[in-house]
Amino acid sequence: MRRSLGRIIVWFVIFHTTLWGMSYRWSVLESPQSLRVGQSGVIRYACTFEGSAAEYSTKLKLVDTPQYGTSVLSQNTRVVQGKRIDTIDLLITPKTAGVIEIRMKADVRYTSPGAVENTVLGRDNLSRDDISEEEVALPGISIRSQENSAALTGNITMEAQVDRTSVRAHEPLHLSVIIKGSGNLEQFIPYELNISGVKVFSEPAQKLFTPSSDGVEGEIRQEFALVAEKSYVIPTFKLSVFDTAHNRAVLLQSAPIQVEINEGYDPASLLDAPDLTDMSTLKHYAYNIGLVILGVIFGEAGRVLWKRRPRRKTAQFWERSKNTKELILMLALSGDKRYEAIITALESNTISLSEAKKKLSTLTTEKEVKA
Amino acid sequence: MINIINQIRSEVAKVVVGQDKMIDGLLIGLLCDGHILIEGIPGLAKTTTVKALSAALGLGFKRVQFTPDLLPSDILGAEVYDPQHNAFKIKKGPIFTNLLLADEINRAPAKVQSALLEVMQERQVTLGDESFKLSPPFLVMATQNPIENEGVYPLPEAQLDRFMLKITVGYNTAEEELSIARRIASSTAEAITTVIDVDTLNSLKEKVKTIHIDEEVERYMITLVTATREPEKYGLESIKRYLQFGASPRVSIDMFKAVRAVAFLRGKEFVTPSDIASIIKELMRHRIVMTYEAEAEGIEIDDLIEQIIKAVPIP
Incomplete structure (x- = not known):
């Protein structure tokens, strides 16, 4: 790609619009002249208002056509000498070869001070009239798109790594294929690895990208675990890339890796x-x-002994009585007719407290025992 | 005299096994002219016991099953039109008897309960322009089932106060239950013989009134009743928060009567503290109002009464 860095095309095309009392102007600050198919380039649009235009907002309408795709790389707003300038970096990626005519549109939205106040105060009576929106056609751009047969385009490297080259039979070997750089990395199609006599376990490719002016920047990592009984060779991994730094197509390929399989453990030999x-x-x-x-x-023996252990006699309610009167009261309160003879004997002083308790202890019915 | 009581007991025992507490309670009610409220789950021989007692005493017996649609006239009676004589005549209700069993009293609405409880107090029924005195003895034995909450009308405290005793009937012992099952299975229940008449019963009542109560014991009873109102004076600060209202003066009145009957049933000529202890729960349990706090903590009224009687010095 030849980027026209030195040539800033200044498009003062003139879309001088007066909207809701505020004038603004869209222009193209930067644009590539030619790109390869699959190669991303940045078009920088600017919208300059007459004043600070705090009530305005701008939004580019993205398109995805058979000829090209678009996405916003960045957007910022600044005020220079009392004039607001919105700058939008649009990433464009051609899909077919030929001349591409780009006709973007943007929405300019005006929010009335009343609507802003309503939102700040949390009112819910916002009416439709409080917000006005207008679609604006941006200056047109022509970009020449060139043929590209490479799988990926950009500044890209590729390598294949193994954790070791000598393992025992049935012991896994870990292989990583790492693709790094910037470009259209999201277009990468994961490898399918087949080696005769080797069991291949693969994980989905891990992708870690951030947007960049080339498309995306980051790393793709594809992990494999290989298990075999005999020695084998990991074949070359190939990746065709259009190198944007040198403006040429290259074939990236890893070196074949010889893996030595040593004799494994025999279970019988371990015992x-x-x-x-x-x-x-x-x-x-x-x-x-x-x-x-x-x-x-x-x-x-413990179980039998536990079963036959001497158990403490359950305390009976009348055992707590300290004198005759108390014992009589307790027995009478129980309401058990069986105690009446003992109550009568105690009341007539014919038996003592201890004798009464002795007699009571011989009475063993389910009614008498109270916890 | 005690022989007569023993005869009554043995006649009742022909059909009722165990339940001595309930039988004694009914006898105390008869001897003191006090009405009895019996609480217990179904199947504990409440009705059978009352029937057997009335048969042994040779007294009139009627039973009313209380239901939500019962009307006061179903119990008291009403004036009905006689077309033959072209005049109204009185049709007396089942209340005109000696022993009335009001089964499941808490199933009837308040107006029926009030009508019955009024008669219990006045011992007189007014139908139309005419008033009828109920012939003594007149004793109401009401039963209620404590396990149901739906479709019941619990008796208010003021009406509960009119019952002299509230007897809670528990399960029989295993031995007693075996005996009941054998007796029912072999259909060997004996016929009950009438052992006394109304005159004898009246003489027994008179005898009960002669049972002596020592002044010290009298004061002890009053102290027990007072202790339910002011437990903190007897070192029972811990239970004060559980008691909303203590026992009413009716408790003192009924206690003076009931303990004499207890002593009489034990063959004694005077009352001792043990007689009081054996009947105090039946006298007080339906007349003390507990707080919501007590109910929330699952405190039983019988436990509170026990704590009170243990705290008050015994004479």
Whole structure:
């Protein structure tokens, strides 16, 4: 691409419009003359108002045609000598070869002070009349688009890395294909890797981009895990790129990587066969079996002993009585007819407190025991 | 005299197993002319016991099942037109009896409850222009089911106060239940014999009135009632917040009567604190109003009464 950096095309085309009492003018500050298919270039539009134009906003209407695609790279607003200037950098990417006529449009929106006040105060009675919008045609631009057969366009590098070149059989080897730079990286089609006798596990390509004047800038990383029983060669990865820095097509390719597979682990070789003729081995077995048997015996013995443990006698409500009167009261409150004989005996002083308690302890019915 | 009581008990025991507390409560009500409220879940022989008691006493017995559509005239009676004589005549209701079982009293609306409770107090019914005295003895035994909340009209505190005792009926013991099941399965229930008449009952009532209460015991009873109103004076600050209203003076009046009957049923000539302790819960549990706080904390009124009686010094 030949960028006309030295030649600032000043389009004072004159779209001198008077809108809602404020004049503004659209112009093209910068534009590429020619691009390759798939190569992105920046067109810089400016909208200059007569005053500070705080109530105005501008928005470019993006288009996507069979000939080209557009996206906004950046937009900023500044006020110079009391005049507001909106600058919009539009990224344009041709899709076909030939002369491309670009006819962009923009919306200029005017918001009345009343509408601004309503919004600030949180009112919801905003009427349609408070906002006025006008579509404006921007100055036309012609760009020559040239043929490009490369998969990607831009300033791009590619490399393939492995974590090691020698692994054991069935041990995974990790391969990373990394594509870096700026350009139309989003057009990258992930590789499909097939190697005879090798199991290939691949992950979706990871893409990390930020917008740039070339399209996007960043990195694509594609990870593979390779498992094999025998040695193999990782083939060359190829990527055709139109190098915008040198204005020529190049073929990026990685070097083939030889992977050596060493003998793997044999499960049987990891265990020592027990030597049953060795007394110490037999003793060890007997010791472990004995431990298990003893555990079962102790466990069962503990369970039986726990079941037969001497249990504390449940406290009965009348045991808390300290004197005869209190005992009589407690027994009477219980309302159990069985206690009447003891109450009568206590009231007539024919038995003592301890004798009464002794008699009570012999009465064992479900009614008598209270927690 | 105690022999007669024992005979009544043994007659009732022919059809009712256990439930001694309920039978004693009914006898106390009869001896003191006090009405009884029995609370318990269905199937605990409440109706059977009352029927058996009326048969043993040779008294008139009527039963009214309280329902939401019951009218006062269904209980009291009404003036009905007699076309033969071209005049109105009085048709007496089931209230004209000696023992009236008001089954599930809390199922009837307030107007029916009021009509009944008024008669309980006045012992007199007015139908049209005529007033009729109910022939003594007149005892109402009302039952209510505590487990239902829907479609019931709980008795207000003022009306509950007219019941001398509130007896809560619990389950029988396992042995008692076995005996009941065997008896019902073999259909071996014996017929109940009438063992006393109205005159004998009146003489028993007179005898009860002669039971002596020592002044110290009298004061003890009054102190117990007072303690429900001012528990903090007896070191019961902790339960003060659970009591909204203490026992009414009717409790003192009924207690003086009931403890005599308790002592009489035990074959004694005088009242002791144990007689009071054995009946105090039945006397007070429906007459003390607990606070919402107590209800929220699941405090039982019987526990509060126990705490009160344990806190008051025994004479």
